[in-house]
Amino acid sequence: MSTKTKEKIEGRVVVTRPFLGILYMQVCAVKNATNREILKQANIQNPCGTTLGWGTVHRKKTKDIEGAGQCESDSKRLHILLSC
Numbered sequence: 001m002s003t004k005t006k007e008k009i010e011g012r013v014v015v016t017r018p019f020l021g022i023l024y025m026q027v028c029a030v031k032n033a034t035n036r037e038i039l040k041q042a043n044i045q046n047p048c049g050t051t052l053g054w055g056t057v058h059r060k061k062t063k064d065i066e067g068a069g070q071c072e073s074d075s076k077r078l079h080i081l082l083s084c
Contacts, residue, residue, distance in 0.1 A: 013041035016079060025054065025082050028071050035059075038080065048084040056083045 012033050017026035025046055029038050035057040043053040058081040061067035071077035 013038050013045075015042065015046045018046045020081070023083050026079055027082060028074075028077050028079050030077055038082070042082050050084045052084065054082045054084050057081075058083065 013027050013029045015025065016028045019025055025042065025048070027038060027042055038057050039054055046054075048054050058065045059068045059078075065081060068078040068080045071079055
């Protein structure tokens with residue numbers, strides 16, 4: 001993989017909050033980023049320290065999780081919560 005391609009992928013998913021408690025983190029990602037792409041970049045940029053790493057992308061709101069929110073700086077990006 002070329003450096004230019006790697007930079008493009010890393011720019012698509014950026015860690016914005018490395019830790020939210022001990023089980024969560026937040027990324028800012030382009031809206032069309034796949035869960036697989038998000039998890040891969042999260043585990044590269046901010047390893048969580050567990051055997052399985054970051055494993056769940058929370059896009060939808062649930063009873064306990066807010067879900068993805070619009071990035072205030074870029075309408076083409078979302079802030080997404082991940083858990084391990």
